[in-house]
Amino acid sequence: MEQLIEFAGNHAILVASLFVVLALLAFNLMQAQKNSVDPVGATHLINREDAVVIDVRPMADFHKGHIVNARSIPLNGFKNQIHSLEKFKQTPVIVSCKSGNQSGSACGDLRKAGFEKVYNLRGGLHAWEAEKLPVSTK
Template structure:
């Protein structure tokens, strides 16, 4: 008992430190994925990539195939979320912090695999991953990739 009384501040510090480490897990915070994990999600599971940065930043350079999502927009009305709620959704911002609140909003809509890119586009470019500039090419409805329009 004397040990506890003499070292109560160390015990409190350990408890606070431990709770801070567990908080993201217990609060359901956004799952962050690395650039290499993001590539696997995109290529193998056809993840929908949504960029929540400003339009100017998006046009200056974004992940190939990503779409810009205004984080304050009505997510369901945006038409950017997949119909299949089990399809992975990957959110991207500049450093990985602005996309986290949007992860929660999308998860509340019933989407089961919502992630954010850890470190954001900064980490993506540091990993030498490709970017495209300008607006993405519009999809042609009814055509499959590799098929010419008639």
């Protein structure tokens, strides 16, 4: 314990940097949780608030299976297609991908474009299927 105190005293900038990084990570995690929804929460938004589901996976993956009534707008070129969603600016929008990682950038693009209620589907289509929720190939 004495060595830890001595280290912190000798390397105050390093220790302060560590705490800043930890605080930023915690803030980032809280923001991610706030702006995401699990599959059960997504079904509530879809059924009760007519949420729109946007699937950002490549078209080939979309055709293999997707959330019922989802719209396919692949992440490649997503920014150029945001204008096609203008009528949904006031509607909840759920963005999904394979595992919930890539859809986060699309959520950020939608928020920058003025969309108010944007949610990242936590766990993506993998989590959706794990909950035994319906998937369509049409």
